[in-house]
Structures are given as structure tokens and as C-alpha cells.
Amino acid sequence: MNIANLVDTTELKKIKGLNAILLAGQAGNATGNIVADVVLGKSIPSGKLTDTWAASYEDYPSSKNFSHNNGDTNDEYYSDGIYVGYRYFDTFNVTPNYCFGYGKGYTDFETEVRDVEADAKNVTVTASVKNIGDTFAGKEVVQVYYSAPDGTIEKPYQELGGFGKSDLLSPGESQTITISFPTRSMASYDEKKAAWVLEAGTYYIRVGNSSRTTKVAAALNLKETVVTVQGKNLFPADDAPQELSKAGVTPYSYEGEAEEKAAAKQIDICSKCIKTETVVYSETPEAFPAYEGEKLTAADVKSGKATLKDLVSQLTVEEMAAVCNGTADGLGQEGFIGSSSDMAPGAAGDTTSILLEDRGIYNTILADGPAGLRLIPHFVVDADGKMVSSGNPLEDAFNKNEIEVPEGGTEYFQYCTAIPVAALLAQSWNMDLIRKCGDIVGKEMEEFHISVWLAPGMNIHRNPLCGRNFEYYSEDPLVAGMCAAADTRGIQSHAGIGTSIKHFAANNQEDNRMYVNEHISERAMREIYLKSFEIAVKTAQPMTIMSSYNLVNGVHTANSHDLLTAAARDEWGFAGYVMTDWGTSEDMSGLFAYKYNLKYGHSTSRECVLAGNDLQMPGQQGNRQEIVASVADGTLPLGQLQTCAYRILNVVLQSLAYDDCKPYGDQFDLEEAVTVTKA
CATH class of the missing domain: 3.20.20.300 (Glycoside hydrolase, family 3, N-terminal domain)
Structure with a gap:
């Protein structure tokens, strides 16, 4: 598929005998050679999706009223709120054809979490990645998610906190990858407080190679709610949409998740060690003092x-x-x-x-x-340096090659990658x-x-x-x-x-x-x-x-x-x-x-x-x-x-x-x- 956007893969999956889909994805100048090398096994595909590919367009929560779908292109109501992409599919337990972070290569990997460390500054996950195949090399992406506790603010099932990609690993070869992200980046925005807050409770750290393969690796315990950034609300709703709520919904889960949570490494985070940043907002600037000297350059x-x-x-x-x-x-x-x-x-x-x-x-x-x-990759200027135009700027912009060079004129090329x-x-x-x-x-x-x-x-x-x-x-x-x-x-x-x-x-x-x-x-x-x-x-x-x-x-x-x-x-x-x-x-x-x-x-x-x-x-x-x-x-x-x-x-x-x-x-x-x- 030499495409850049999502397509209906449900129809593709109905094709008898189809056992693989190669997403080429419009790779630019080198697309042809790249695809040929992948098909022939001369290079190794290692991409992962950065979108959720649903089984049906209607599965996306914005689909019914998106853009022209409801006949109104003057007003777009974001009733899906924070539940965009995998945040929605995981929280509302909607099974996609291909989940966020999914991707196959020519080999398989085994990822093992070695340790999770956390304090008021950073969350750090160390994992080993091993190529367990016997023929092809490959690269793996270690994805770290967190599940924040529900307090006064509703949270999605999980959110991506960090990720890292391995080097090219031969069969049997392994590598240790350490991924670290700021603890305060797990904060949610509280509209009532006009602030970013880490709500008290347990933050589960999950590790996998896609959003649907994560396993609980640690439990971070925060005893008190912390304001990480105190600001002010900047985007008051003029016609507030009624947003989705997960109240009464059973989220995605998997066998053994409860046991993983119970057995997870427990780490206490010092609430008082997380400092609050207070934003200072600028006022209307005063006129600059006049410089009375000579004209400056x-x-x-x-x-x-x-x-x-x-x-x-x-x-x-x-x-x-x-x-x-x-x-x-x-x-x-x-x-x-x-x-x-x-x-x-x-x-x-x-x-x-x-x-x-x-x-x-x-x-x-x-x-x-x-x-x-x-x-414009090809253009001509006359003897006075003025560009010779076809009379249609669109034709000039999209490479109208047949341009006559006038006497004394010059032909130029400016090809870009x-x-x-x-x-x-x-x-x-x-x-x-x-x-x-x-x-x-x-x-x-x-x-x-x-x-x-x-x-x-x-x-x-x-x-x-x-x-x-x-x-x-x-x-x-x-x-x-x-x-x-x-x-x-x-x-x-x-x-x-x-x-x-x-x-x-x-x-x-x-x-x-x-x-x-x-x-x-x-x-x-x-x-x-x-x-x-x-x-x-x-x-x-x-x-x-x-x-x-x-x-x-x-x-x-x-x-x-x-x-x-x-x-x-x-x-x-x-x-x-x-x-x-x-x-x-x-x-x-x-x-x-x-x-x-x-x-x-x-x-x-x-x-x-x-x-x-x-x-x-x-x-x-x-x-x-x-x-x-x-x-x-x-x-x-x-x-x-x-x-x-x-x-x-x-x-x-x-x-x-x-x-x-x-x-x-x-x-x-x-x-x-x-x-x-x-x-």
C-alpha cells in the first residue's frame, strides 16, 4: 500500500489467501528501491503504526459528526474530548483491526523488563530486547505507557509516556534499552483548578510493543495530589460540546492483568518533592524608549x-x-x-x-x-533577470518543462529531495x-x-x-x-x-x-x-x-x-x-x-x-x-x-x-x- 493515510483494511482482510500487508507509506525519492529491497529481503521492515486502524470507520468516536458527515462544516464539536485514537479504543474496549504501535517485521522479539525506577523527577524503565528468530535481523520498539488514577478527573485506560527503538539485532542478539521521561509529564489538566495536576493514587507503568501488548511493570504511589503547573484557563467554551465519559464502561483488559497489578513493584513518589511552577503572564508591552542618536543599522x-x-x-x-x-x-x-x-x-x-x-x-x-x-524545479529568466512565466502560476509551480529561453535569458534548475x-x-x-x-x-x-x-x-x-x-x-x-x-x-x-x-x-x-x-x-x-x-x-x-x-x-x-x-x-x-x-x-x-x-x-x-x-x-x-x-x-x-x-x-x-x-x-x-x- 503506497499510501499515507488510513484505509478500510476490513475489506483487505476479506481477500482469500492474503497473509501479509506491506505499508510502503509514500517514502519519497527512494520509494521504489526501498519497496523492492523489503520485498526481496535485502532490507528489514521495522515500522510501527502511529494510528489506530479501526475495523470500521464508524468505530472512531468523531465519525458521525466529523466535518461534512453531519452536513455542518461551520461548527465542529469535539464531543470525543480526550478520547482520541487508542485512548478511546482501549478505554471503551473497542477492538481495532490494527492497534496503535502495531507492526511486524521478518523476525520476532522477546522483551523483558529488567527494572523500573521512579522519583519526583523521572520515571525510568530498563528492558532487554532479544531477537528470538533464526533467520532475519530486525529492530524492535519498546513502548512505555502509564495508567493514571481516576480522581476528580476522568483518565483514559493508558497513555504513551516514552519509547525507544533498538538497533538492528541479528538472530539471538540482545540489547538493553533504558527509557526515561519526566514524572510530571503524567499530569492531567484540571479545568476547575486551571492547573496541571498529578492526582493522588497509583500510576501503573506498562511496557509492550503496541498498545494491546502492554504488561504492568510497576506501580507508582502518590499519596497527595500535586499541582505541577498553575496557570489559568485560556480557551473558554463558546458552545461546549457534551463530551464522552467512561462512566459505566468496562475498559479493555487481558487475562492476568489484575495479578500483574498485585505483583508489581511498588514505588512511593514523594508528593512534596514535586514543585509547583506558577506561570507569569505578560502584560501589554510598553512603547520602546526612543533612541535619539544616529540612524541605526x-x-x-x-x-x-x-x-x-x-x-x-x-x-x-x-x-x-x-x-x-x-x-x-x-x-x-x-x-x-x-x-x-x-x-x-x-x-x-x-x-x-x-x-x-x-x-x-x-x-x-x-x-x-x-x-x-x-x-519550482525548472524556470527561466530573461535578460533583465525577470522570470519567464507561462501565464499560469500553477503550471510554473508544478514544473511546466517546455519554457522557451529568450535571447540573453538563462535556464535554472532547483531540484530538491x-x-x-x-x-x-x-x-x-x-x-x-x-x-x-x-x-x-x-x-x-x-x-x-x-x-x-x-x-x-x-x-x-x-x-x-x-x-x-x-x-x-x-x-x-x-x-x-x-x-x-x-x-x-x-x-x-x-x-x-x-x-x-x-x-x-x-x-x-x-x-x-x-x-x-x-x-x-x-x-x-x-x-x-x-x-x-x-x-x-x-x-x-x-x-x-x-x-x-x-x-x-x-x-x-x-x-x-x-x-x-x-x-x-x-x-x-x-x-x-x-x-x-x-x-x-x-x-x-x-x-x-x-x-x-x-x-x-x-x-x-x-x-x-x-x-x-x-x-x-x-x-x-x-x-x-x-x-x-x-x-x-x-x-x-x-x-x-x-x-x-x-x-x-x-x-x-x-x-x-x-x-x-x-x-x-x-x-x-x-x-x-x-x-x-x-x-
């Missing part, structure tokens, strides 16, 4: 003569409005959505070069993904491999002078019918967050370039995706739909974040201060800039009238700046005019506009446009979400 900032705030304080409102917008309507080329760059044909857009001549601040180029760098789609990368469960794929993209970004890769996409696979699941990783936020972090680290190991994790947040359907209102509880939003982004920010610090088109609980994400500033910056420590998806703060109903409607209207430029959505892409004159007018009439504080411009320029000055650039991530003290060691 990028060189002055880089030399330490002045600060970037000093430089920004000298910019006019019109200049800052230009900084906070892309250049699609600006310097020449006719742009279209997804290909609006004046500097690199096929790139998605640019930041402004309006400050280049007198400030020495270069533009940066932003190119799309997600399965590699997306540029097609890496595997995100869904397949996740199924490797191999963070080193994903980081290497990021490294491939990073090298090509350097070659083509691209500063920001508009990827990885990392929304949750809530439902199989989401049209962009192929470019997202998983139904599980830990897997999605770790994959995005690995991809980001690979890219940002190169000097002056970075990623833009997207679509922030809850872009889980494509019908009316620009204007749909997603009604989600605070808890589900934080535990499922934001958790992956939180992990990526805290462990990789992507250079940028891209907001989504949709609304969450009646507020456009692009205009949500609580999402973009309170959550991403104040709670998680995000340090880069936020940009809109293309056309977010414009009325796109005319361009896409056949598909979208405006029950809730579109977001606005003024509110983007107020929310901390720094860069509006691809940019148009109306965006800039609205910003200037809003400062003039007092509805947009000058300090807020200056702060947005500052954040953009802070990243621009670290980009590969400058010879002194360094790997962006080097300035941060980053830790892994899960630590894995092998012996």
Missing part, C-alpha cells in the same frame, strides 16, 4: 553599539507595518497562494527588504514543505532517522538560500478523513511532538535556518478549514491538541510557529492572544516569531467561493498584531493600511506593534542572510521529552 546591533530595541524604536509605523507583512503584492511577480516569493521561484513568500538600503536588514525567504523543500511524508516518518519511531531527514532539508535550504521551512505539520490525526493527515504525524501528541522536535533539530543544526511548526492549532479537518469553528474543551485542547506543540517548543525551539485558519471556541487562532502569547510564549517559553497561514487576515471567500463561507468572518490584521501574530503572510497592502490606521486611532498600542517587529527582526538578524549566522538552537538550553540509552 543591523551592523550597529550586531556589533553591540546599540540594541535591536533601539533600532526598532527608530522605525516609523509604516516601516513596522511592512516588517509585519510579507511582500506578495510588492516587488514584481504575481503571487498566488503557496508561491508568492519574489526571491526564490516557487517559495511561499518573503519578509520585506524595505529596510535593506538604509538599515542593512535583509529579507528572508520562506519555502513550503512538508515532504522536503518545495520550489522528496523525503518521506510525516505520517511515514513517525511510523519509524526513530528520532535519529527523522533528524537526518531534517538535515537533508537543511542542506538544501542552505543551497537555495531559504531561511524558514514551513513545516513540519503536526496536527493530531483525530479522524482518518482529515485531508492532510499525510503531512501530520500521529493520533498521539507525544509521538507528534517528538517527531516535530527531531525534524526541527535536524534543520536547525544548520546555521541561520529554521522551521515553522504548524498549523497552530486544531487544524483537524479541511472542509471550510479557513472559517470552521472548533468547539473544544479546555482539557482536550491542552492534553491532545496543544501538547505536541508544547513538546516541540520546549525541546527544540523552532524558529517560528504558523497559526491555523480555523477558530477555537469562537476565536480565530490567528487573533488569539491566549493561544499565541499566553500559551506559546508565557507558558512554554517560545522565543521566535509567529506567522499567519497564507491569506489568513484577508477575505478569501472570493478566491475560494466554491468552498468556503463566512459564518464567523475572517481574522483581522489589527487583532493579529494584538494577539502576537507577528508576521502576516503573504502580505497585502490592506494589511499594512489597517495596522497603520489602528495605531493612529489608538486601537493598536505602539508598543505591541514594536514588539511584533522586534521578534521578526530578531530572527531575521540570525538568518543565513548574514555571514555570521549560527545554528539557531544553540542559544537555548534544551532537554529531550524522552531520554533513551542503549547498551
